Amino acid sequence: MSEKLRESLSALMDDEANELELERLLANAAGDEELRRAWTRYNLARSALGGTPVAHTDIDISAQVRDAIGGRSPGSGSDQRWGQRLRRPLASFAVAASVAATVVIGGQQLAQLGPDAGYEGESAVATSASPVGMLNSLGATAVPASYGTKAVPVLQPATSTAYRQLARQKMSRYMQEHAQHAALNSPQGLIPFARVPEIRE
Amino acid sequence: MRRRYLAKLAAIAALGALPVGIASAEVSCDGGDARAFAWLDKMASSMHETSYHGVATLQRRDDMQVIQVSHMVAGGASSERLTQLTGQGARVDRHAHPLGCKHPGQMLLKAGSRLSGGDCGIADHYRFSIDGNERVAGRAAVRIRIRPLDVYRYGYQLALDRETGLLLKTVTYGHGDKVLEKFQYANLSLGDSLPGTADVEVVHRAQHPHPDSSSLDAPVRRAWSVRWLPRGFTATDSPQAVSGRRSYTDGLAVFSVFMEELERGLRPGEGVVRDGGTTSYTRGMSLDGQPVLVTVIGEVPVNTARMVADSVNWEQ
Numbered sequence: 001m002s003e004k005l006r007e008s009l010s011a012l013m014d015d016e017a018n019e020l021e022l023e024r025l026l027a028n029a030a031g032d033e034e035l036r037r038a039w040t041r042y043n044l045a046r047s048a049l050g051g052t053p054v055a056h057t058d059i060d061i062s063a064q065v066r067d068a069i070g071g072r073s074p075g076s077g078s079d080q081r082w083g084q085r086l087r088r089p090l091a092s093f094a095v096a097a098s099v100a101a102t103v104v105i106g107g108q109q110l111a112q113l114g115p116d117a118g119y120e121g122e123s124a125v126a127t128s129a130s131p132v133g134m135l136n137s138l139g140a141t142a143v144p145a146s147y148g149t150k151a152v153p154v155l156q157p158a159t160s161t162a163y164r165q166l167a168r169q170k171m172s173r174y175m176q177e178h179a180q181h182a183a184l185n186s187p188q189g190l191i192p193f194a195r196v197p198e199i200r201e
Numbered sequence: 202m203r204r205r206y207l208a209k210l211a212a213i214a215a216l217g218a219l220p221v222g223i224a225s226a227e228v229s230c231d232g233g234d235a236r237a238f239a240w241l242d243k244m245a246s247s248m249h250e251t252s253y254h255g256v257a258t259l260q261r262r263d264d265m266q267v268i269q270v271s272h273m274v275a276g277g278a279s280s281e282r283l284t285q286l287t288g289q290g291a292r293v294d295r296h297a298h299p300l301g302c303k304h305p306g307q308m309l310l311k312a313g314s315r316l317s318g319g320d321c322g323i324a325d326h327y328r329f330s331i332d333g334n335e336r337v338a339g340r341a342a343v344r345i346r347i348r349p350l351d352v353y354r355y356g357y358q359l360a361l362d363r364e365t366g367l368l369l370k371t372v373t374y375g376h377g378d379k380v381l382e383k384f385q386y387a388n389l390s391l392g393d394s395l396p397g398t399a400d401v402e403v404v405h406r407a408q409h410p411h412p413d414s415s416s417l418d419a420p421v422r423r424a425w426s427v428r429w430l431p432r433g434f435t436a437t438d439s440p441q442a443v444s445g446r447r448s449y450t451d452g453l454a455v456f457s458v459f460m461e462e463l464e465r466g467l468r469p470g471e472g473v474v475r476d477g478g479t480t481s482y483t484r485g486m487s488l489d490g491q492p493v494l495v496t497v498i499g500e501v502p503v504n505t506a507r508m509v510a511d512s513v514n515w516e517q
Binding site: 200 | 244245248257259261266268270272281282283285289291293295304305306307310351352353359368371376384403404405406407408409429432437438446448450452453454455456457459470471472473474476477478479481482483485494496498499500502503504505507508511
């Protein structure tokens with residue numbers, strides 16, 4: 001994956017990609033294994049962040065999205081593509097882009113990704129007696145005792161909230177250590193310590 | 202990608218050695234106004250060699266902190282003190298920091314001014330321009346605008362004291378020029394007379410991480426590495442491979458990566474919180490069957506943190 005593609009992917013994940021960048025990503029997705037894997041991982045992580053359930057699908061959506069954006073059939077010439085793009089309503093790009101960002105590499109890989117792909121499978125969570133309690137063991141969130149033995153009906157939002165709390169907790173824990181290095185390597189002297197939530201001795 | 206990383210490692214192995222362009226003579230740096238670099242250079246020296254103290258504010262969204270800052274130079278060493286006048290009321294001291302002790306971030310910032318040598322340094326990643334004049338803390342200041350050249354870092358506006366080059370104000374801009382954080386002095390005095398001391402609750406003596414040392418409060422059992430960094434970022438020190446932390450800088454921004462091994466697996470996912478210009482990004486995942494939590498904390502956009510966390514893996 002080239003740096004250019006990586007940057008486009010980054011922009012897409014931040015919902016800041018322009019049409020050309022999306023086009024570039026889609027055009028390269030088919031032939032670039034590394035790009036596809038990175039895209040999958042980011043979406044996987046992002047779906048947990050947003051709390052949106054990911055549709056399970058086995059079709060290669062990236063090609064479809066590319067066609068929807070280009071308003072063309074695969075293999076058509078670029079002249080025609082540009083002509084059609086000029087006539088196409090702006091909204092279709094936004095819609096297609098959001099589809100690309102959230103769904104393209106969503107469902108099927110989520111299902112396929114076993115532990116060897118770098119993630120715990122979905123089933124590991126579903127069968128766990130206490131998914132929230134598990135996060136709680138990290139100190140992420142205060143959970144009523146009754147949660148400990150109950151299956152939690154909606155896992156995704158619970159996880160997303162817990163992760164946000166985890167990020168907050170980690171910030172409290174690590175900010176001072178980060179500030180030590182920021183203070184020596186950025187032009188503001190000790191000011192990075194002013195960002196530490198609670199300074200410890 | 203891997204080769205790039207190894208090359209970078211080699212370059213920083215001797216901490217202090219900057220990666221220098223090879224075909225330097227033909228390279229033209231497009232990083233902006235040479236006058237801006239001259240000011241940056243002045244700032245880089247004055248921040249270490251000048252004695253000053255003052256009161257400054259740090260604004261982040263609705264929150265404003267007031268802090269007292271002092272920087273004293275004597276006998277070839279500097280002593281710094283930061284006292285919170287609001288909030289927790291803590292104090293941070295750094296004593297006897299030798300003036301000759303340079304850290305990678307400072308050197309990267311300096312490199313930006315070496316345009317004539319053909320080394321673009323930080324000018325490869327930001328565009329610098331002079332952006333008018335301003336008055337900060339009752340002093341005449343020159344404004345420097347720093348725009349990022351890619352999506353991996355924030356933009357800044359600095360106001361530097363015309364007389365000394367001291368950094369009087371920093372505004373951090375996110376995407377779309379949204380102000381994330383504003384730091385500025387309300388007053389500033391030059392010279393060695395110490396300000397009155399404020400009541401403090403906690404005193405922290407800032408550590409000075411030696412390039413070879415490592416704070417092993419939570420060592421990791423296996424050696425791990427960060428395999429992707431945005432262009433221009435360099436390690437701030439050389440922690441052991443099993444240290445739980447790595448820190449990187451491009452001269453203006455700094456971020457740190459923390460690795461924790463978990464006893465039990467947790468559902469893969471990510472969480473983000475942001476305070477002003479600081480992002481805390483936590484990612485739960487499994488590496489080689491070992492559940493881990495990777496946290497990236499620093500003054501970088503969320504997606505930079507995400508991509509860095511994504512590249513973390515065990516050393517093979």
